[in-house]
Amino acid sequence: MSQTTVATAGVASPGVDRIARxxxxxxxxxxxxxxxxxxxxxxxxxxxxxxxxxxxxxxxxGYAMVFTVGRGNDVQAAAIKAFEPLVVGVSIEEAVADTRxxxxxxxxxxxxxxxxxxxxxxHMAAGAVVNAVWDIAAxxxxxxxxxxxxxxxxxxxxxxxxxxxLRDALTEEEALAILRAAEPGKPERVAMLLExxxxxxxxxxxxxGYDDAKLARLCAEAVDDGFELIKLKVGADPAEDVRRFGVxxxxxxxxxxxxxxxxxxxxxxxxxAWITELAPFDPYWIEEPTMxxxxxxxxxxxxxxAPIRVATGEHVANPIMFKQLLQAAAVDVLQIDACRVxxxxxxxxxxxxxxxxxxxxxxHAGGVGLCELVQHLAMFDFVAVSGDWDGRYLEYVDHLHxxxxxxxxxxxxxYRAPLxxxxxxxxITESVRAHTYPTGSVWRDG
Amino acid sequence: MSQTTVATAGVASPGVDRIARxxxxxxxxxxxxxxxxxxxxxxxxxxxxxxxxxxxxxxxxGYAMVFTVGRGNDVQAAAIKAFEPLVVGVSIEEAVADTRxxxxxxxxxxxxxxxxxxxxxxHMAAGAVVNAVWDIAAxxxxxxxxxxxxxxxxxxxxxxxxxxxLRDALTEEEALAILRAAEPGKPERVAMLLExxxxxxxxxxxxxGYDDAKLARLCAEAVDDGFELIKLKVGADPAEDVRRFGVxxxxxxxxxxxxxxxxxxxxxxxxxAWITELAPFDPYWIEEPTMxxxxxxxxxxxxxxAPIRVATGEHVANPIMFKQLLQAAAVDVLQIDACRVxxxxxxxxxxxxxxxxxxxxxxHAGGVGLCELVQHLAMFDFVAVSGDWDGRYLEYVDHLHxxxxxxxxxxxxxYRAPLxxxxxxxxITESVRAHTYPTGSVWRDG
Numbered sequence: 001m002s003q004t005t006v007a008t009a010g011v012a013s014p015g016v017d018r019i020a021r022x023x024x025x026x027x028x029x030x031x032x033x034x035x036x037x038x039x040x041x042x043x044x045x046x047x048x049x050x051x052x053x054x055x056x057x058x059x060x061x062g063y064a065m066v067f068t069v070g071r072g073n074d075v076q077a078a079a080i081k082a083f084e085p086l087v088v089g090v091s092i093e094e095a096v097a098d099t100r101x102x103x104x105x106x107x108x109x110x111x112x113x114x115x116x117x118x119x120x121x122x123h124m125a126a127g128a129v130v131n132a133v134w135d136i137a138a139x140x141x142x143x144x145x146x147x148x149x150x151x152x153x154x155x156x157x158x159x160x161x162x163x164x165x166l167r168d169a170l171t172e173e174e175a176l177a178i179l180r181a182a183e184p185g186k187p188e189r190v191a192m193l194l195e196x197x198x199x200x201x202x203x204x205x206x207x208x209g210y211d212d213a214k215l216a217r218l219c220a221e222a223v224d225d226g227f228e229l230i231k232l233k234v235g236a237d238p239a240e241d242v243r244r245f246g247v248x249x250x251x252x253x254x255x256x257x258x259x260x261x262x263x264x265x266x267x268x269x270x271x272x273a274w275i276t277e278l279a280p281f282d283p284y285w286i287e288e289p290t291m292x293x294x295x296x297x298x299x300x301x302x303x304x305x306a307p308i309r310v311a312t313g314e315h316v317a318n319p320i321m322f323k324q325l326l327q328a329a330a331v332d333v334l335q336i337d338a339c340r341v342x343x344x345x346x347x348x349x350x351x352x353x354x355x356x357x358x359x360x361x362x363x364h365a366g367g368v369g370l371c372e373l374v375q376h377l378a379m380f381d382f383v384a385v386s387g388d389w390d391g392r393y394l395e396y397v398d399h400l401h402x403x404x405x406x407x408x409x410x411x412x413x414x415y416r417a418p419l420x421x422x423x424x425x426x427x428i429t430e431s432v433r434a435h436t437y438p439t440g441s442v443w444r445d446g
Numbered sequence: 447m448s449q450t451t452v453a454t455a456g457v458a459s460p461g462v463d464r465i466a467r468x469x470x471x472x473x474x475x476x477x478x479x480x481x482x483x484x485x486x487x488x489x490x491x492x493x494x495x496x497x498x499x500x501x502x503x504x505x506x507x508g509y510a511m512v513f514t515v516g517r518g519n520d521v522q523a524a525a526i527k528a529f530e531p532l533v534v535g536v537s538i539e540e541a542v543a544d545t546r547x548x549x550x551x552x553x554x555x556x557x558x559x560x561x562x563x564x565x566x567x568x569h570m571a572a573g574a575v576v577n578a579v580w581d582i583a584a585x586x587x588x589x590x591x592x593x594x595x596x597x598x599x600x601x602x603x604x605x606x607x608x609x610x611x612l613r614d615a616l617t618e619e620e621a622l623a624i625l626r627a628a629e630p631g632k633p634e635r636v637a638m639l640l641e642x643x644x645x646x647x648x649x650x651x652x653x654x655g656y657d658d659a660k661l662a663r664l665c666a667e668a669v670d671d672g673f674e675l676i677k678l679k680v681g682a683d684p685a686e687d688v689r690r691f692g693v694x695x696x697x698x699x700x701x702x703x704x705x706x707x708x709x710x711x712x713x714x715x716x717x718x719a720w721i722t723e724l725a726p727f728d729p730y731w732i733e734e735p736t737m738x739x740x741x742x743x744x745x746x747x748x749x750x751x752a753p754i755r756v757a758t759g760e761h762v763a764n765p766i767m768f769k770q771l772l773q774a775a776a777v778d779v780l781q782i783d784a785c786r787v788x789x790x791x792x793x794x795x796x797x798x799x800x801x802x803x804x805x806x807x808x809x810h811a812g813g814v815g816l817c818e819l820v821q822h823l824a825m826f827d828f829v830a831v832s833g834d835w836d837g838r839y840l841e842y843v844d845h846l847h848x849x850x851x852x853x854x855x856x857x858x859x860x861y862r863a864p865l866x867x868x869x870x871x872x873x874i875t876e877s878v879r880a881h882t883y884p885t886g887s888v889w890r891d892g
Contacts, residue, residue: 042556071528071557072568078524079567082517110488111517117710117738117761120566121525122518165737168714168746264563268614291611292563293766295741296773300614315563317739324742 017092021055022084022129024077027427028070028437029368029400035209036399037069037366040235041263043209046070047400048437049368050077050125051427054132056092062136063425064128067339067367072121073437079125082112087129096137099345100160103130107162107342119317123342130343131373135423145423146379149348150190154179157384161349169323175352182387189383197414198378201229201259201393203366205248208233212247219251226412228256229284229393235262238277245281261287264315268297272304285309285333292316298330309333314340314364319349326357333391335364338373344423351381360386366397371408372424375415403431463538467501468530468575470523473873474516474883475814475846481655482845483515483812486681487709489655492516493846494883495814496523496571497873500578502538508582509871510574513785513813518567519883525571528558533575542583545791546606549576553608553788565763569788576789577819581869591869592825595794596636600625603830607795615769621798628833635829643860644824647675647705647839649812651694654679658693665697672859674702675730675839681708684723691727707733710761714743718750731755731779738762744776755779760786760810765795772803779837781810784819790869797827806832812843817854818870821861849877 031037032044049065050073066076083106095102106126107118115122138145149157158175202225205218222230232248234241241260248258260283266274271289278286286308290297292315302310313335316322325331334354336347354361363378365371378394386392394415401407405426409416418424434441477483478490495511496519512522529552541548552572553564561568584591595603604621648671651664668676678694680687687706694704706729712720717735724732732754736743738761748756759781762768771777780800782793800807809824811817824840832838840861847853851872855862864870880887 041559044556046557069557069560071531071555072525072561075521075525075528075568076561079518079521082521085517109517111491111515113487114515115518115522115567115570116565119562119739119763120568121561122521122567124561163713165713165740165743167716168743267609267611270613291766293565293764294611294770296770297611297614297766317565320737320739324740327742 017056017058017060019054019087019090019092019095020057022081022087023053023055024080025051025432026073026077026437027051027368027432027435028073028443029435030442031399032070036207038207038209039233039261039263040208040265042069047368048073049427050080050128051432052080052128052132054087054129054136056136060092060136060139062132062139063427064132064135064423065339065369065425066124066128067370076121076124079121080128082122083125083129092133092136095133096140099130099133099137100162102133103343103345104162106130118320118342123317124339127339127341127343127346130345131338131423131425134344135425138423139421142421144376144418144420145344146376146383146417149344149376149380150186150383154183157348160345161352162345165320166323166349166353169327170353170356174356178352178355178385182385185387186383189387193379193383193417197411197416198375198382198394199389199392200227200396200410200413200415201231202227202396203231203261204396204398205230206232206261208236212244215244216247216251219248223252223256226414228413229259230256231259231261231287231395233263234260234278235265235274238274241278245278249281257284259284259287259311262289264288264291266290268294268300271301275301275305275308279305279308283308285311287311287335288315293321295321295324295328295330298325299328302330302332311335311362313337316340318342319346319353322350323353326353326359331359334359334361336361336374336377337364338370338377344377347377351377351385355385360391362393363395365395366399368400369404369425369427371396371401372404372406375408375418376423379417403427403435463502463504463506465500465533465536465538465541466503468527468533469499469501470526471497471878472519472523472883473497473814473878473881474519474889475881476888477845478516482653484653484655485679485707485709486654486711488515493814494519495873496526496574497878498526498574498578500533500575500582502582506538506582506585508578508585509873510578510581510869511785511815511871512570512574513816522567522570525567526574528568529571529575538579538582541579542586545576545579545583546608548579549789549791550608552576564766564788569763570785573785573787573789573792576791577784577869577871580790581871584869585867588867590822590864590866591790592822592829592863595790595822595826596632596829600629603794606791607798608791611766612769612795612799615773616799616802620802624798624801624831628831631833632829635833639825639829639863643857643862644821644828644840645835645838646673646842646856646859646861647677648673648842649677649707650842650844651676652678652707654682658690661690662693662697665694669698669702671856674859675705676702677705677707677733677841679709680706680724681711681720684720687724691724695727703730705730705733705757708735710734710737712736714740714746717747721747721751721754725751725754729754731757733757733781734761739767741767741770741774741776744771745774748776748778757781757808759783762786764788765792765799768796769799772799772805777805780805780807782807782820782823783810784816784823790823793823797823797831801831806837808839809841811841812845814846815850815871815873817842817847818850818852821854821864822869825863849873849881
């Protein structure tokens with residue numbers, strides 16, 4: 001396949017609605033000014049989105065994004081743009097009818113794949129394009145994405161997954177059996193979800209850049225808001241961590257669980273020593289104790305700090321890595337992210353792998369739009385795969401929701417199930433314009 | 447750290463030579479026309495380079511590149527360009543004096559790191575910038591890179607490595623012991639290398655797109671040229687593989703070893719079945735039997751197909767993944783690549799890890815400039831770390847060397863040790879101009 005000819009590009013033919021335009025915006029928020037989102041690895045993030053709009057000949061639009069923390073958002077936008085020749089001209093009917101085949105064509109492109117493979121900027125870019133097609137699919141169906149996925153038959157769900165590198169841990173038959181076992185009670189769970197909402201936890205209080213007063217105040221507010229679990233960032237300084245954990249515990253009382261998150265700052269021996277020091281405070285889980293590629297490292301840490309739960313996933317590149325974390329008994333909690341992997345299809349694969357190994361999925365959210373996006377996957381997991389809420393908490397952070405067309409709704413520590421058709425990725429046009437880097441008003445005037 | 451201020455950028459001060467310019471070229475060769483480089487995963491590659499030139503205030507220049515296979519080379523170039531604000535203004539003396547600190551600043555940048563972490567386009571980009579500084583360091587020392595590295599003391603070599611995520615497998619003390627044990631005989635090995643050259647193997651005959659006649663002719667030529675090991679691409683069709691293996695064996699005779707390379711096309715069970723079918727032909731190694739992230743998968747394959755050697759590495763993203771492949775006893779041969787990881791420093795780390803576990807390093811080469819670059823790392827390994835050539839073959843492919851200022855020299859199946867100062871990455875200006883995509887003459891007129 002040469003630079004100029006691409007097999008997947010279609011030709012104009014009457015009556016077929018094709019993807020006509022792939023448009024990417026470099027949108028950045030100046031969160032570093034308040035140190036919102038500050039942690040041991042990301043002291044000064046500027047929450048950003050490489051924001052994608054797909055438009056068809058008929059004028060249908062699909063929205064998606066890749067979340068980044070500032071510098072490099074332009075590289076991520078360029079990576080999404082690189083898929084334009086593979087996407088423009090493709091029949092939207094065909095893409096929606098077989099998202100696995102559509103995703104394979106992008107993820108498996110023999111030239112673009114070299115930049116990963118199946119990891120990093122190019123893989124997240126493929127995921128965004130796949131997710132934009134899912135946004136169109138949900139809008140066409142008149143359903144929120146979670147409902148579109150949950151209403152599929154077990155056979156249709158299995159047909160979303162590329163099993164090529166997964167069969168040694170999960171076969172098509174095993175996946176089918178898991179989904180069929182979850183069929184009874186689906187209507188009841190949909191009703192429960194609509195009535196009560198999806199259980200959440202909050203990271204809002206725990207950013208490393210906040211002082212004790214702000215930490216204590218936000219912890220107390222989290223409890224008042226009905227959250228049963230909060231999360232603190234740790235890993236910058238052991239004495240500081242002990243002190244802040246004490247402040248948080250005093251503020252929330254004994255009834256609220258506290259998870260901790262080191263954002264990959266430790267090597268394996270260091271992680272074990274540090275976590276052991278914090279063990280007396282009974283952390284609900286330790287998140288990202290080391291580098292996300294560390295399958296064997298997470299297994300060693302988990303064995304050493306048990307019964308403290310080990311959680312990771314927001315930086316895990318693909319289902320092949322999630323599969324190995326499960327095979328190695330390296331994690332107690334899987335934290336999928338809506339924008340890190342190759343789209344909805346890969347997240348469905350990971351949710352099925354987690355079910356096979358009996359590990360709960362507690363999705364990563366926050367940033368820009370991650371709550372709006374990933375809530376659909378958590379709700380699909382509850383209704384159609386795991387079938388229960390036990391130990392399953394969906395992360396919530398109260399940043400930047402006002403920039404979305406259908407922002408998440410949180411009530412007494414739970415996500416209300418979204419009802420609007422689509423995936424939740426659509427941003428408000430004026431927000432995109434104002435935060436476009438470097439020409440938007442917030443950057444020009446700042 | 448906001449978008450606009452970057453801690454590492456220096457200020458003009460007299461007498462200090464600083465990095466003044468970071469310049470990237472999108473260079474692409476039309477190799478797909480001849481199907482050179484065609485394999486089971488890459489049917490039509492256009493060998494390309496995101497080519498970097500660093501220039502200092504004093505006019506010193508350092509060259510480096512990231513190899514890609516066509517589409518996406520522009521994304522890779524954008525990823526390199528993203529490091530400009532972190533690099534321009536940095537004292538070249540400081541960068542050369544402490545390449546580990548320089549590399550850490552790039553690889554650990556809290557915003558750019560999000561696009562990896564430590565993998566994919568952004569990590570390869572950081573590696574290119576680090577390698578360009580090494581090119582300047584070698585030119586300043588008036589030595590080829592292999593000699594600059596080999597002449598360092600054990601303490602200086604250990605000081606190149608970031609041990610943060612490696613200590614559970616290799617400590618500074620263990621690395622120092624390995625290097626000290628290799629000190630005796632260094633001068634003799636330098637003399638041997640200069641006299642005899644580094645042992646190589648060739649992949650020139652084995653591309654999947656070649657017909658039997660071309661395969662047989664190139665196999666015979668490889669034997670005449672003095673190669674003891676050749677490599678065939680496999681994995682497209684089992685019957686075809688059996689037939690082509692027969693053609694190659696007949697052409698080279700019993701005295702020449704034949705390795706096979708599946709370029710990641712198989713899942714784990716499929717790989718075991720397919721390799722078992724080819725076992726009667728006694729392949730010297732099976733390369734990339736599955737996806738490079740498959741630490742546990744490679745371990746399972748290796749256990750199942752022993753005594754056939756399992757090799758991988760050209761797509762392994764960082765030393766943390768190499769470390770786990772070694773910890774899991776998943777590989778018999780480590781294939782480092784000069785452009786895949788975060789530069790010379792990470793490759794030194796991997797060479798030390800391989801020595802700790804007693805696994806030979808057989809570097810990946812070919813593409814554009816990979817032979818010119820990686821030969822220096824293989825020669826450093828021989829002189830200063832492993833101390834022998836046993837089972838250590840450096841890949842050779844006879845493509846595109848004519849575009850380099852100091853092309854590799856192969857004699858009777860061995861690489862002559864390069865003598866020119868630098869890392870070998872400098873391309874001929876006219877080649878860069880003619881192959882710049884899409885404006886260069888070969889693209890404009892093609």
